[in-house]
Every structure is written in structure tokens, then in C-alpha cells.
Amino acid sequence: MESQTLKPAKERRNNSRRSEGPVWKWFIGVVTLLLAAGFVLAHPPGFLGMPGVRLFKAGDNVGYYLGLVGGVMMLVLLLYSLRKRFRFIDSWGVLPTWFRWHMVLGILGPALVIFHSTFVIRSFNAGVALVCMMLVSGSGIFGRFFYTKIHKGLYGREESLRGMHADMEKSDNFMNAISSFAPDIGRSLEQFRKRAEDKERKGGFVNFVLIEFEAAALSRSLIKDLRQAMQAQAPIKNGKNKSITRRLYREYAANIRNYIKMLRDTVQFQTYERLFSLWHVFHIPLVYMMIATGFYHVYAVHKY
Numbered sequence: 001m002e003s004q005t006l007k008p009a010k011e012r013r014n015n016s017r018r019s020e021g022p023v024w025k026w027f028i029g030v031v032t033l034l035l036a037a038g039f040v041l042a043h044p045p046g047f048l049g050m051p052g053v054r055l056f057k058a059g060d061n062v063g064y065y066l067g068l069v070g071g072v073m074m075l076v077l078l079l080y081s082l083r084k085r086f087r088f089i090d091s092w093g094v095l096p097t098w099f100r101w102h103m104v105l106g107i108l109g110p111a112l113v114i115f116h117s118t119f120v121i122r123s124f125n126a127g128v129a130l131v132c133m134m135l136v137s138g139s140g141i142f143g144r145f146f147y148t149k150i151h152k153g154l155y156g157r158e159e160s161l162r163g164m165h166a167d168m169e170k171s172d173n174f175m176n177a178i179s180s181f182a183p184d185i186g187r188s189l190e191q192f193r194k195r196a197e198d199k200e201r202k203g204g205f206v207n208f209v210l211i212e213f214e215a216a217a218l219s220r221s222l223i224k225d226l227r228q229a230m231q232a233q234a235p236i237k238n239g240k241n242k243s244i245t246r247r248l249y250r251e252y253a254a255n256i257r258n259y260i261k262m263l264r265d266t267v268q269f270q271t272y273e274r275l276f277s278l279w280h281v282f283h284i285p286l287v288y289m290m291i292a293t294g295f296y297h298v299y300a301v302h303k304y
Helices: 003-018 021-041 063-075 079-085 095-117 125-148 162-169 172-181 183-202 205-233 239-303
Strands: none
Touching: 021 095, 063 095, 063 239, 079 095, 079 125, 095 125, 125 239, 172 239, 183 205, 183 239, 205 239
16 A cells, blocks of 8 residues: 555645635625525515515616626626637736636626616516526536536646546556555456446447446445455554554545546546537527627616
């Protein structure tokens, strides 16, 4: 159980800790809680047996500027598309930073517009604009998920199947170590690798779904087998030996999870690519609809 065979897993786990995925989840969670609190405060009289509370109206100063700021955010986030397509603005900051703000504004903008509406649709044009905006924002969350599945990191370069296979080749040291320490676990991982390679060649949505459940079940069972194997080979449960056993267990468990995840991602890669392409076909027309209905709503409010 030499520790040097575990360095790739340590590096992979440390990179995961530095990723912005958890921050993104916290951000969405906080915005969702604020929206829920706003709905309770702005609920119609008699909702859930409570008296209505109106902190502001859509047309007063607070409501108006909430809608204005939210609308401007929705327009500013469209600059990300221009940044990707026109070379003359390549010097305007790095693309990952643009993408980060594109996503942030895509959540904050709709949230402010919803607060502006006080959670009530009072006209047909306002309802159409709000629905289009919510569809764009919601599809953007799905698009981000597909994006992370075909790129290294959230803001990194596009992943490739060749790169994923190269990562698997680098895991040979771990496979040799786990096979010498726990042969049954090593055989199970090797069998799963062969099944994953077969599913990758066949492709298809069925294999895309099956590999997800198979990977989850195998990960749970092998982690359980690992604990039993280490307990059998480390009978002394106290002092320094106990501490070393726990550390090695965590390291090997992380390696097993990462190896299974890597195989699963390889099988699912091509399907995620297709889903991301289909998402573009759905998302772009919604953006144009959102812009058109948003401008018409602003025009109608000021005209009438």
C-alpha cells in the first residue's frame, strides 16, 4: 500500500475542491431562498391564511428599478455571445471570466425581474415576457450541466475522448496497487472497465443510462469490500496503526470512486455532446423571443 500510487487521486481530489461547482450550488441555493422569502412577503391577501404584505409595487420606484436592473443584466449577459464570436474583442478579458459572469447574470437578472413583478402577472405581454425569460434561464442551467460533462472543469478547454483514455492509462499504477492488495476488487474494476469499453463502442441512450446505475452500485459495493479487506489486513485498531489504516482507506476509496467515475464519463461523453448540441437548437430561439417580448413589455408599460 505505497502512498506514491495514490498521488493522482490526491491531485484529482484537490482539483475538485478548488472547482467552482460547490460555489455555484450555494449561489443558486441562496437565490432560491431569497425568491421563496420574497414570495411569502408578496403573497396575495389570504394566502395560507396570512394577511398580504406589500413592500413595493411593480410601478413604484423600488419595483421599477428592480425591473430595470434585472432587464439590463439580461442584456449584458448577451455580450458573452459576442465575445465568443468576434475576434476584435479578444483582448476584453479572458473567456472563462466572461462565461462566469454570463451565468451569474443569468440567475440574478431573472430573480430581480421576478421581484419586480411582485410574483403576480398583471398583463398578457408581461406574462409572455416572464415565461420566455424563465425558459431561457432554466434552459441555461441545463446547458451548464451538459457543458461541464464535455469540458475539463467548468471553464476549461473542451474534453476529448483521447484525453479521457489517456487519463485511464495513467491510472495503471493504482490498478496494480489495488490488485496486489485486494485482488477481488482489482478483478471487479477490470471487469467493469471491459464492460464500459463495450458500452462505449456500442453507444446509445440505453447504455448512457445503464452505466450510471452500474457505476453507482459498483462504487458502493467496492468501498464496502475495501473496508472489509483493510480490516482483515490491519487487525490492530489503536494508536498509530489505526491512524495509518484510516488514511489509506480514504485514499484507496477516493481512487476507486475516481476510477469508476472516469470510466462512466467516457461512456457518457458522446451522448452529452449530442445533448449539448440539441440544447443549443432549443436555447438560441428562446433568447431571441426573450429579447423581443422584453422590449415590447417595456414599450407597452411606458406607452400605456
